[in-house]
Amino acid sequence: MAQVEVTFQPDGKRTRVEEGSTLLEAVKLAGVDLTTICGGKGKCCKCKVVIEEQKGNVSPLSDIEKKLLTDDLISAGYRLACFTAVYGPVTVRIPDESRTGKQRLQVEGIDTPVILDPAVSKCFLKMPAPTMDDITSDVDRVLGALEAQHGLKNLKFTYSVLPTLPILLRESNWEVTAAVWNNERIITIEKGRTLDRNFGYAVDIGTTKLAGYLLDLNTGKVVAAESLMNPQIPFGEDVITRISHAGKGLKEQNELQQVIVASLNKILERLLDKTDVKPEEVYEMVAVGNTAMHHLFLNLCPTYMGLAPYPPVVKNGINVEAKDIGMKINPNGNVLALPVIAGFVGADSVSDVLATEIYKKDELTLTIDVGTNTEIIMGNKKWMVGCSCASGPAFEGAHISNGMRAATGAIEKVKIDPVTLDVTYKTIDNAKACGICGSAIVDIPAELLKAGAIGVSGMFNKALNTPRLRHGGDMWEFVIAWKDETASGKDIVVTQKDLGEIQLAKAAIYAGVAALLEEAKITNADIKKVLIAGAFGFYIDPASARTIGMYPEIPISKVSVVGNSAGTGARMALVSREARQTCEQISRDVKYIELAKNPRFQSVYMNAYFLPNAELSKWPETCELLKMLGRYPELPPPIM
């Protein structure tokens, strides 16, 4: 029977199913996260999906769907996955409300202490009412009280506070609380004493994932954290495609901005739902992201930052009123996008440096923030260099046959017995395996290499005598989980193509690191500390990453994982004005290294495609380990 391709957004996953299969079957095959309680009986109405493209290729709306879905949902293209059969290629979007919600947030990062000094201060004011002998204007009365009672001078009112100010002052009997931004601007005036309500929102806008944190600005503590997929994925998985989409015209540029703002608002809404905080009590937001995400969030034309010589539109931190970009914190609240370093080294790198404190360390430190775009910063308190590389979304589970997000049932750790080739793994929440997420995607090639199931080129060793290695029809594959262990009832495998994707991703990262070493004229031995950051959180195994050659062979004792350090930096800047100043300094101090200018980049990249690298001499410990396990890496001569 004919097979048809189903593409899931915003995950970006694809699967092939037999013509006439339901979308729910496709969802299971693809390992996409979709809630279903009744198991396809058309009762729970949980498996709502939206047909985005080629809507004619699915079965017509069934009577049960007509009954269960509201007219609004139907006209918005909603269907129930269990009642929708596919007859041709379709693109289906999984709306957030249909997710299981058990996704690991991947918002965890180190906590770097900072002195609490948020830009938003709240000031309680008690004023006398006007009399015939004191006809001071309402505005001057408030400003006078701010100066007399709080020493704040030359403040400016945000215009939109003024229209109803007179009523508010009188209804509150001249006892109000002002929220003041940066000792400059009055964001709002509230009735009575509301000093204990002062919140901020920090976000890390990743190419694939968004992380959001609600902070109490009175304590500096996180009160809730949430994450979502970046809704721009359907416009392109990597930054280049999105830059090119936005470059088509202002309409497209606006569109990319609006979807990202809508998702950041949705995260905020969830954070507010979890707590008793009201949107108008969130007075400031700090955003970080790579330069493309930064520009698209601020609706700045990203075309030229994507073309040599890659000048960003704005480099310094920029403050915008929330209402000007549609963020639904207090409309007069401030949105600070932290400074960027260059067209491809963004506010997330600045934030990484702030959080990891490289800028004040004596020892030379290498920070790698792994993501769809990987940012690399190297240096210490004397100097810093940085670059970024398009590593692709493989480590976020995309482009991998059984890859998935870090949700319930995702295989997150893999060990392969070097003798028996038996696989042991751990899933998130110890649920039945659904697919493979980022940390295991790093483990698998390392384990396969150590077990001799693949060679340094990444090709399967077809001479191997194990049922796990087999030809899957299209290509060779290795079974990680047998069908009786999986949620879908199908084997979870890693294919030759998957391995290639992983090798390309880690090669890009390594080549970036190598370029920085070359620029700084230093060797592996000079690096005293390696910090691995990224949405992986703390789950990546630094040893596996080293075995596959993602970074130079540095003693494992010097390597740590720091989680989402970009998010950590955003939170630090949210609660500390000094941290913001530091960010501006970091943005000036990090020297941007343009990889395209490095004549050796291409050959370094090619060598790094091998496991761990074609230049084996630089991986003595790894070679030693492989030899101990009976593997004798043999290679073509490295490209020089």
Add this chain to the structure above:
Amino acid sequence: MAQVEVTFQPDGKRTRVEEGSTLLEAVKLAGVDLTTICGGKGKCCKCKVVIEEQKGNVSPLSDIEKKLLTDDLISAGYRLACFTAVYGPVTVRIPDESRTGKQRLQVEGIDTPVILDPAVSKCFLKMPAPTMDDITSDVDRVLGALEAQHGLKNLKFTYSVLPTLPILLRESNWEVTAAVWNNERIITIEKGRTLDRNFGYAVDIGTTKLAGYLLDLNTGKVVAAESLMNPQIPFGEDVITRISHAGKGLKEQNELQQVIVASLNKILERLLDKTDVKPEEVYEMVAVGNTAMHHLFLNLCPTYMGLAPYPPVVKNGINVEAKDIGMKINPNGNVLALPVIAGFVGADSVSDVLATEIYKKDELTLTIDVGTNTEIIMGNKKWMVGCSCASGPAFEGAHISNGMRAATGAIEKVKIDPVTLDVTYKTIDNAKACGICGSAIVDIPAELLKAGAIGVSGMFNKALNTPRLRHGGDMWEFVIAWKDETASGKDIVVTQKDLGEIQLAKAAIYAGVAALLEEAKITNADIKKVLIAGAFGFYIDPASARTIGMYPEIPISKVSVVGNSAGTGARMALVSREARQTCEQISRDVKYIELAKNPRFQSVYMNAYFLPNAELSKWPETCELLKMLGRYPELPPPIM
């Protein structure tokens, strides 16, 4: 046959016509300005009016109207005045497009010289394109050029300039012009060299009339002027009624703001139509008006400035971005509302003081800005006091039987022969007389008094033997123009009630002046100069105004008319930053006198109802003149 009342808006005029009359007949009777070319034949479609209230009291839509009016107009309530019969009381609005357009603008005022130094400066910038060795951000490149080429430091970009900045810079080959506000904020960046395009908009928001001026900020000259009726009139003719309407709730407050902004935008549109200026080339607007108009324009709750102790919401000059209040100059342009003095002494008074330069004069000067609200400021460079009084719209032609706006056909000068009682008059454009406008409304009681047709109480001398004095059915009246001289074919008269309205208006003004004299403990002799300002322009006869006792009896040689000096001050502030500083100083320096606090106010007001005043001893010259003419004013003893 029964008579029905027709009320015309925004003029606020009322007339009674026989049931079954057409609206065109009512228009003619009321002396309202309405275009009609075909003379009621249903051909020209010029006499379009809108039925605002009691729509059921007019004849149904005729076939000719259905043919001539578009569906949009019909659904908006438009009718042709010549084809609409009235069968009950109705309120009819004359839309601006149906006006003859020959209305005298009443925007004329003195020209007080000022050193040209507008807040908006335009700076041409030539920048190098980015290279691999110079990846400065686009924003920093522009800011750097502004500093290096124009010495402007620490400027801030308006956010909305940024989204498309990169494209603009490249399309203009890195040669652009920046419009910078107050050496602080970049309003916009334009392609190429546009230094010669720099315009500003000054407005005087009167309770009854709006005056607008388009200025070339490179020369400081007015390039066009326009005026319109204040569209808030239907919400109340005086400021108290409008304050009370706005006080009903935010919806009503917004509504009053939106109509005034719409009319100011309409004036702007006409100014732009007359010239080749584009809205985006108008970078700043300066607005003046009394405190109620100021608050309603800025959408500031006016309730409490209207209640004792009358504190304004804001006293200092306030700068708002045009888009925040809906003004359709450049959306990032600045709108400056000049400072006010108190709840009832507004930015128009500040502007009067600026324009008349009282604040730097040695001689004691009295400025009276006559309008629906009359602002009075007295003082010199050492001290100033000010007050305002609700004089009502009589001098703007409202509440006077044959009163009208200063348009073609309005009687603007009246002389009455003291012997024959013959009337000679002059009309605007020497057209057939349609009604009586402000300057003649001041002349008539003065001339009637001198001719002995009325006594000091303002009552007609019924013993007079002239066909001009007659009982008109309802009350006594005096014919100013016979029907064969008038456009409507009906006599133009002034009635006993009209005289009462004029007396009340001038009494309010005099009582305000008297209160200031008392506050300052000075007498008439101390006043060295009287300046009469207002929408009258230069047309009022100071001698007539003195004869009726609008101001104290001061030698006529010391009295001048200065026209719309509030508009003059607005224009000065638009082209000079120093003038703005002066306004802030004036706002602080003028001492506000609250008339309600003066225990003698009521008796002074009652005495001032007489012509010239019940305290005749204070009017020796006027008494002398009247005696010379054979009149022997006799009075009840003045109230003390």
